[in-house]
Amino acid sequence: xxxxxxxxxxxxxxxxxxxxxxxxxxxxxxxxxxxxxxxxxxxxxxxxxxxxxxxxxxxxxxxxxxxxxxxxxxxxxxxxxxxxxxxxxxxxxxxxxxxxxxxxxxxxxxxxxxxxxxxxxxxxxxxxxxxxxxxxxxxxxxxxxxxxxxxxxxxxxxxxxxxxxxxxxxxxxxxxxxxxxxx
Amino acid sequence: xxxxxxxxxxxxxxxxxxxxxxxxxxxxxxxxxxxxxxxxxxxxxxxxxxxxxxxxxxxxxxxxxxxxxxxxxxxxxxxxxxxxxxxxxxxxxxxxxxxxxxxxxxxxxxxxxxxxxxxxxxxxxxxxxxxxxxxxxxxxxxxxxxxxxxxxxxxxxxxxxxxxxxxxxxxxxxxxxxxxxxxxxxxxxxxxxxxxxxxxxxxxxxxxxxxxxxxxxxxxxxxxxxxxxxxxxxxxxxxxxxxxxxxxxxxxxxxxxxxxxxxxxxxxxxx
Numbered sequence: 001x002x003x004x005x006x007x008x009x010x011x012x013x014x015x016x017x018x019x020x021x022x023x024x025x026x027x028x029x030x031x032x033x034x035x036x037x038x039x040x041x042x043x044x045x046x047x048x049x050x051x052x053x054x055x056x057x058x059x060x061x062x063x064x065x066x067x068x069x070x071x072x073x074x075x076x077x078x079x080x081x082x083x084x085x086x087x088x089x090x091x092x093x094x095x096x097x098x099x100x101x102x103x104x105x106x107x108x109x110x111x112x113x114x115x116x117x118x119x120x121x122x123x124x125x126x127x128x129x130x131x132x133x134x135x136x137x138x139x140x141x142x143x144x145x146x147x148x149x150x151x152x153x154x155x156x157x158x159x160x161x162x163x164x165x166x167x168x169x170x171x172x173x174x175x176x177x178x179x180x181x182x183x
Numbered sequence: 184x185x186x187x188x189x190x191x192x193x194x195x196x197x198x199x200x201x202x203x204x205x206x207x208x209x210x211x212x213x214x215x216x217x218x219x220x221x222x223x224x225x226x227x228x229x230x231x232x233x234x235x236x237x238x239x240x241x242x243x244x245x246x247x248x249x250x251x252x253x254x255x256x257x258x259x260x261x262x263x264x265x266x267x268x269x270x271x272x273x274x275x276x277x278x279x280x281x282x283x284x285x286x287x288x289x290x291x292x293x294x295x296x297x298x299x300x301x302x303x304x305x306x307x308x309x310x311x312x313x314x315x316x317x318x319x320x321x322x323x324x325x326x327x328x329x330x331x332x333x334x335x336x337x338x339x340x341x342x343x344x345x346x347x348x349x350x351x352x353x354x355x356x357x358x359x360x361x362x363x364x365x366x367x368x369x370x371x372x373x374x375x376x377x378x379x380x381x382x383x384x385x386x387x388x389x390x391x392x393x394x395x396x397x398x399x400x401x402x403x404x405x406x407x408x409x410x411x412x413x414x415x416x417x418x419x420x421x422x423x424x425x426x427x428x429x430x431x432x433x434x435x436x437x438x439x440x441x442x443x444x445x446x447x448x449x450x451x452x453x454x
Contacts, residue, residue, distance in 0.1 A: 027251040030244060034206045036280065039244065040244065046251065046269045047266045050262070
């Protein structure tokens with residue numbers, strides 16, 4: 001099925017919303033995470049997620065939406081993002097972000113790439129392909145930190161509920177369009 | 184936009200933001216007198232300098248990250264700069280930690296203080312935080328790093344000197360974006376100038392009350408002399424690169440008693 005311009009803008013706007021929310025979650029965690037290695041892991045990845053959001057937001061403007069158009073995801077998915085923000089223990093934070101949310105997001109980017117027309121929608125495909133190319137590095141950065149701080153590899157307690165996010169088929173909401181974010 | 188300030192602590196009559204999270208290996212203190220600081224470049228003094236700097240960079244990361252979290256309605260391009268700064272400060276903390284270990288140090292070897300966080304995160308608005316953290320503390324770091332890289336090189340440690348020079352280049356960009364954004368935001372809304380002025384006044388009050396005083400003895404037994412409390416030589420060239428105006432640099436030079444790491448006149452430095 002061919003994606004309409006509106007579909008494409010909504011999809012990229014939703015990816016942008018999620019990227020910004022994950023960036024803010026890492027930012028919120030930085031001062032309240034004691035371990036230097038983890039604090040700096042989150043700090044470095046804030047910039048990755050900001051760049052993803054920026055690239056997506058510039059592309060939405062080319063798709064006849066606002067510059068940096070952001071669209072709230074489906075309600076259930078949004079609730080999981082809110083739950084993520086509330087996670088407290090360091091091992092749980094790492095597991096929730098790097099073992100659950102980011103892999104789920106990577107899968108949703110991959111699905112978009114499968115559905116997109118690589119020629120007609122080439123600019124979006126390139127933006128997303130560049131984003132997806134960052135994910136292995138995010139994973140390896142996480143592995144390096146956990147390798148150095150073995151105690152953080154302990155089985156996480158609070159990710160079980162979050163794992164349900166992978167079963168959520170609905171990512172983008174149907175219906176009304178969210179207001180564009182402040183520029 | 185303003186926000187509610189979080190939990191606080193009171194130190195010598197000054198209300199500061201409560202400390203960010205630190206590992207239990209760190210002894211977190213509140214004042215300069217509780218810090219250990221040795222004159223010269225002995226092994227202990229070198230490790231303490233790197234350890235202190237590592238924690239300061241960690242604090243700068245925390246301040247930038249908190250600003251991203253606290254001010255979601257700030258202009259996106261400004262948020263991008265803060266996100267980049269968070270990443271830069273993370274790298275700085277990590278390279279300093281790496282170097283600390285290379286010269287035989289360890290995390291928690293010396294006390295640490297989170298003064299910059301304590302002051303900056305008392306402010307409920309982003310222009311005020313940029314004025315205090317980026318435009319004052321980090322601008323001070325431009326001066327300090329300009330001097331310290333020469334001190335380390337003179338002490339025969341080119342590795343650390345080069346590392347500090349790399350950090351200095353990044354800090355210039357952090358000060359520059361703050362200068363640009365404060366200018367832009369105050370042009371758009373002159374009332375922001377008042378917030379900036381109040382923030383700088385709060386910092387001045389905190390410094391006057393909590394700053395090191397000549398005659399004090401710190402936790403390492405070092406007596407704090409007049410010379411040790413003097414600001415470092417003004418790094419004119421890099422302050423200009425960070426887009427302070429010539430008048431602003433001259434004002435800092437005045438405050439520092441015209442000590443400059445550059446022998447050239449100000450205008451020549453700019454050229």
